Amino acid sequence: MDKVYDHKQSEASWYSFWEKKGLFKAAPNSPKKPYSLLIPPPNLTGGLHLGHAMQHTILDAIARFKRLQGFDVLLLPGVDHAGILFEATFNRELKKQGLSKEKLGREEWLKRAWEFKDKVYKGVSSTWRFMGLSADWSREVFSLDPGPAKAVFEEFKTYWDRGLLYKGPYIVQWCPRCNTAIEDAELEYEERKEKLYFLKYGPLTLATVRPETKFGDTAMAVNPGDKRYTDFVGKEFEIQTLAGPKKMKVIADPAVDPNFGTGVVKVTPAHDFEDYEIGKRHNLPIIRVIDKNGRLTEVAGKFAGMKVEEARAAMIPELKEKGILVKEEDYVHNVAVCDRCKSTVEPLVSEEWFVKVNNLAKGAIKAISGNEINFLPKGYSKILNDWLSNIHDWCISRSLWWGHRIPVWYCGLGKGLARPLGFYEGVVPQLYTGKTKTYRLKNHWYKVGDRAAFHQSGTNKIIGFGTITAVSETAVGKLPLHDPAYGAVYQKREELIAALQKHNKNFDVNENTLAFIYSYKFEPVNRKVTGCGEVIVSSDPPETCPRCGGSKLTQDEQVLDTWFSSGLWPLSTLGWPEKTRALERYFPWDFEITAPEIKFLWIARMIMLGKYFMKEIPFKQMFFHGMLRDLQGRKFSKSLGNGIEPSYLIERWGTDATRMALYTYAVPGRDGRVSRESLDTRGKNFRNFGTKLRNIARYILELKPKDPVGNLRFAHKDDKWIKTELDKTSGKVTKNLQGLQLHLASDEIYDFVWHKFADIYIEKSKLRRKESQPVLEYVLENSLILLHPFMPFITEELWQKLSNTGGKSVMLAQWPRN
Incomplete structure (x- = not known):
C-alpha cells in the first residue's frame, strides 16, 4: 500500500474500473427488486457547482446503498437544453464574432447552435462525473433528443385535442433582456427604495411609483366602499398629461386598496396585472406604453424610444413644471426581476400560448393531500398544495429559437386570415339575411375584435369573414328559441337540444350544458382567399391543409417553455408515450431530489403531469435539500464573487x-x-x-x-x-x-x-x-x-x-x- 495516497490517480482508476465492469448499469430484466433515482438534469451551459455537488453526493449515496442491499438500481442522468440561458450564452458568443440571430437567420443559427451545444457539452459533461456519480451513462437523455421531443408533442397534442390550449394576447411577465415571456415562478424580488409620486388627475390626486406608464392610463379607480370618492364614481374629468389634456372616467372596483396613497389609483391595463383584470371588468381599452425591448412606444410622444428609467427621469421635471406632480415620498417596495439575468421584468400584453391547468392540478392536489408522496421535509406538501390550489393558466410559449418549436402550422399567409368557424350548408344562407349570432358548445376562444374565417362545413369553402363584436356564456336551457339573430327558430327546447346533439356528437347535451355565444359583423368574401386560417397540430411539416388543401403553411415562430418538457422528465426519460419495459419497471421513481427554489417550476408540474398522463405519482420520495449560502446568507453567484467551485x-x-x-x-x-x-x-x-x-x-x-x-x-x-x-x-x-x-x-x-x-x-x-x-x-x-x-x-x-x-x-x- 502506497504511503502517499494520490487521490486523483486513484479516483480516475476506480471510476474507470466501475464503468468497464458495467456496475452502474440498470438491468430491466433482472429478478432483483428495482429502485430508481432520477437526477435533476443540469443546464447544458453550466459546469458543476455546489448545488449539483450536494445533489449528486446525496443521490449517489442512496444509489450505492440500495445496490448493496440487493436492488437493481437505475440512477438516470440527463441534460436540460436550458432555453433562455443557452440562447443568451450562444448569442454572446456570436456577438464576439460580429454575428447575431438576425444576420444568420433561423436555419443557420440553429445549425451553429447545435455545434455550440456539442462543444459546450464536451467541456462540462466530465465535471458531472467528478463526485463519483454511479449513473447509468448509457441511458443519458438530452431534453431535445427525439425521445423527449416525441413526448412533448404527445403532451401538446393531448392538450389541444382536449381543449386545454389557447392562444391570445394576455398580460404576461416579460423580460426585456431575455426578450421572452417568463413565469411568475421564474421571478425574484428585490427590495428597492424608490419614490412614490403624487400626481394631480383633474380634481383628484393619486399616488404611483410608475409615472412613465401615465400615457397608458385609461381610468382612475377607487374602492366602492371608500366614501371619500362616492360622488366622483361614474363621472368623467379632463386631466392634464405631458401629451396634452385627456378625458378620463372614475370607476369603482374592489381591487383598489383605499389605504394606498390617497385611495385613488390610475389604471394602466397594458402594464399591471391587477389593472389588467380591472380593465377586463370595466371594458377599458389597452394602450401599450412599453415595448418588448423595455422602451417607451410612440404613444409617449417625445419620450418614445427611451428606456423606462431614462423616461422617468426626463418626465419628472416636466410633471413638476406643469403642476401635475404635487409631492414625492420615499417608498420601499419589492420589484420583480428575472431570476436568470436580474433585469427588471415588465408586465405587458403579448400574444402567447396558454394551457388551462385547473383540471390538471386537481390530480396533483389529491395525490399530495392523500400523502401519496413522502416529502422531506413534510411541510412542502402544504406549500405545493397551496400553490396548486391557486394556480393560474400556464404561459407555455417563449420568443426563442432554442427549444421544442411549437408544433402548430397555420394555413395561409398575410393579414386578414383568422381561425376558421364552420357553418352547415343549411345555415349559410342565413348569414346573408340578418343572422348575427351563433352559439357553440365548443369554446373557440374568440375575443371582441377577433376576425374569424367563416366557411361552409363539408366543403371548407370560405364564404366570408366575421368580426367578433360580443362574447358571452350561458346554459343550453337559457338559449333563446325565437331570436332571429340566431337564424334558426325552435318551438320547443327539446328541438334545440336535438339539433345541438346532432352536430355535437362528442357532447352529452342537456339543459345544463355550457354554450358560448358569439356575436359578429359578417362580411361576404369578395376576393380569392389563399388559405383558410386553419390551425394544424403536427410533429412534422404537413404537405397540405386538411381543411382546404392549401399548401401555404407556416409554422408558429415560438418555442415551448423549458419547463413544458421538464415537467415530463420522469416519463419521457423512460420512453413515454411508448409502453417501454423501463417505464413499466422503474416508474414511478423511488427517489427525487431538488433545491427548494424550483419547487413550483418543476416539482409541482411533474406531479401534475404524472397524475394527468399516467394516473400515478411521478416519484415516491421527494427530498428537498437545503441551499448552501455564504456567511451573509446570500446565494453563491458570479456577480457577487462569492462562489466556491467543487x-x-x-x-x-x-x-x-x-x-x-x-x-x-x-x-x-x-x-x-x-x-x-x-x-x-x-x-x-x-x-x-x-x-x-x-x-x-x-x-x-x-x-x-x-x-x-x-x-x-x-x-x-x-x-x-x-x-x-x-x-x-x-x-x-x-x-x-x-x-x-x-x-x-x-x-x-x-x-x-x-x-x-x-x-x-x-x-x-x-x-x-x-x-x-x-x-x-x-x-x-x-x-x-x-x-x-x-x-x-x-x-x-x-x-x-x-x-x-x-x-x-x-x-x-x-x-x-x-
Missing part, C-alpha cells in the same frame, strides 16, 4: 473528503452557511479520516501476523464489545440512510471507525494480536461496506486489498444485516 475542494482534498464535508450540510430543507475556510476545515478533517482509514487497513492487512489463532469468533469481551458496537452502528447507518438523514448516517460510521474501532478496539487488540486478527478483518470489511455509499473511492481501493474479495468490487458486496 473542483477546488476536490483538487485539494479529494472527492471522498469533499463528499463527506457536504454530507454534514445534507439536513433536509435546512440551508447551510459556508465559506472557503469552513469547507477547507471540513475537507481537511475528512482527508485526515481517509488517512486514518488507510492506516487501519495497513495495520490489519500489511502487518498481519504470520500465524493468526483460530477462526472468526467473538469469545473475548473486547471482541463481543466491538461486534455489538458494529451492529449498533450498522443499524443506525441503515435507519438514517432509509430516512434520508445522510448527515447522521455519515457521522455514525465516522465516529465508529475513528473513535471506537481505531481508538479503542485496535489499541486493545495489540495485546492479543494473533487472536484478534479475524475480528479485525471482519470489522474492517463491514466498515468498508458501511462507508462505501459516502466514500466510494477509498473504500474500493482498500476493499481490493482484502484477501477474500476475488477482485470483485465492493459495489457487489452485501449490506450488513444485524
Whole structure:
C-alpha cells in the first residue's frame, strides 16, 4: 500500500474500473427488486457547482446503498437544453464574432447552435462525473433528443385535442433582456427604495411609483366602499398629461386598496396585472406604453424610444413644471426581476400560448393531500398544495429559437386570415339575411375584435369573414328559441337540444350544458382567399391543409417553455408515450431530489403531469435539500464573487473528503452557511479520516501476523464489545440512510471507525494480536461496506486489498444485516 495516497490517480482508476465492469448499469430484466433515482438534469451551459455537488453526493449515496442491499438500481442522468440561458450564452458568443440571430437567420443559427451545444457539452459533461456519480451513462437523455421531443408533442397534442390550449394576447411577465415571456415562478424580488409620486388627475390626486406608464392610463379607480370618492364614481374629468389634456372616467372596483396613497389609483391595463383584470371588468381599452425591448412606444410622444428609467427621469421635471406632480415620498417596495439575468421584468400584453391547468392540478392536489408522496421535509406538501390550489393558466410559449418549436402550422399567409368557424350548408344562407349570432358548445376562444374565417362545413369553402363584436356564456336551457339573430327558430327546447346533439356528437347535451355565444359583423368574401386560417397540430411539416388543401403553411415562430418538457422528465426519460419495459419497471421513481427554489417550476408540474398522463405519482420520495449560502446568507453567484467551485475542494482534498464535508450540510430543507475556510476545515478533517482509514487497513492487512489463532469468533469481551458496537452502528447507518438523514448516517460510521474501532478496539487488540486478527478483518470489511455509499473511492481501493474479495468490487458486496 502506497504511503502517499494520490487521490486523483486513484479516483480516475476506480471510476474507470466501475464503468468497464458495467456496475452502474440498470438491468430491466433482472429478478432483483428495482429502485430508481432520477437526477435533476443540469443546464447544458453550466459546469458543476455546489448545488449539483450536494445533489449528486446525496443521490449517489442512496444509489450505492440500495445496490448493496440487493436492488437493481437505475440512477438516470440527463441534460436540460436550458432555453433562455443557452440562447443568451450562444448569442454572446456570436456577438464576439460580429454575428447575431438576425444576420444568420433561423436555419443557420440553429445549425451553429447545435455545434455550440456539442462543444459546450464536451467541456462540462466530465465535471458531472467528478463526485463519483454511479449513473447509468448509457441511458443519458438530452431534453431535445427525439425521445423527449416525441413526448412533448404527445403532451401538446393531448392538450389541444382536449381543449386545454389557447392562444391570445394576455398580460404576461416579460423580460426585456431575455426578450421572452417568463413565469411568475421564474421571478425574484428585490427590495428597492424608490419614490412614490403624487400626481394631480383633474380634481383628484393619486399616488404611483410608475409615472412613465401615465400615457397608458385609461381610468382612475377607487374602492366602492371608500366614501371619500362616492360622488366622483361614474363621472368623467379632463386631466392634464405631458401629451396634452385627456378625458378620463372614475370607476369603482374592489381591487383598489383605499389605504394606498390617497385611495385613488390610475389604471394602466397594458402594464399591471391587477389593472389588467380591472380593465377586463370595466371594458377599458389597452394602450401599450412599453415595448418588448423595455422602451417607451410612440404613444409617449417625445419620450418614445427611451428606456423606462431614462423616461422617468426626463418626465419628472416636466410633471413638476406643469403642476401635475404635487409631492414625492420615499417608498420601499419589492420589484420583480428575472431570476436568470436580474433585469427588471415588465408586465405587458403579448400574444402567447396558454394551457388551462385547473383540471390538471386537481390530480396533483389529491395525490399530495392523500400523502401519496413522502416529502422531506413534510411541510412542502402544504406549500405545493397551496400553490396548486391557486394556480393560474400556464404561459407555455417563449420568443426563442432554442427549444421544442411549437408544433402548430397555420394555413395561409398575410393579414386578414383568422381561425376558421364552420357553418352547415343549411345555415349559410342565413348569414346573408340578418343572422348575427351563433352559439357553440365548443369554446373557440374568440375575443371582441377577433376576425374569424367563416366557411361552409363539408366543403371548407370560405364564404366570408366575421368580426367578433360580443362574447358571452350561458346554459343550453337559457338559449333563446325565437331570436332571429340566431337564424334558426325552435318551438320547443327539446328541438334545440336535438339539433345541438346532432352536430355535437362528442357532447352529452342537456339543459345544463355550457354554450358560448358569439356575436359578429359578417362580411361576404369578395376576393380569392389563399388559405383558410386553419390551425394544424403536427410533429412534422404537413404537405397540405386538411381543411382546404392549401399548401401555404407556416409554422408558429415560438418555442415551448423549458419547463413544458421538464415537467415530463420522469416519463419521457423512460420512453413515454411508448409502453417501454423501463417505464413499466422503474416508474414511478423511488427517489427525487431538488433545491427548494424550483419547487413550483418543476416539482409541482411533474406531479401534475404524472397524475394527468399516467394516473400515478411521478416519484415516491421527494427530498428537498437545503441551499448552501455564504456567511451573509446570500446565494453563491458570479456577480457577487462569492462562489466556491467543487473542483477546488476536490483538487485539494479529494472527492471522498469533499463528499463527506457536504454530507454534514445534507439536513433536509435546512440551508447551510459556508465559506472557503469552513469547507477547507471540513475537507481537511475528512482527508485526515481517509488517512486514518488507510492506516487501519495497513495495520490489519500489511502487518498481519504470520500465524493468526483460530477462526472468526467473538469469545473475548473486547471482541463481543466491538461486534455489538458494529451492529449498533450498522443499524443506525441503515435507519438514517432509509430516512434520508445522510448527515447522521455519515457521522455514525465516522465516529465508529475513528473513535471506537481505531481508538479503542485496535489499541486493545495489540495485546492479543494473533487472536484478534479475524475480528479485525471482519470489522474492517463491514466498515468498508458501511462507508462505501459516502466514500466510494477509498473504500474500493482498500476493499481490493482484502484477501477474500476475488477482485470483485465492493459495489457487489452485501449490506450488513444485524
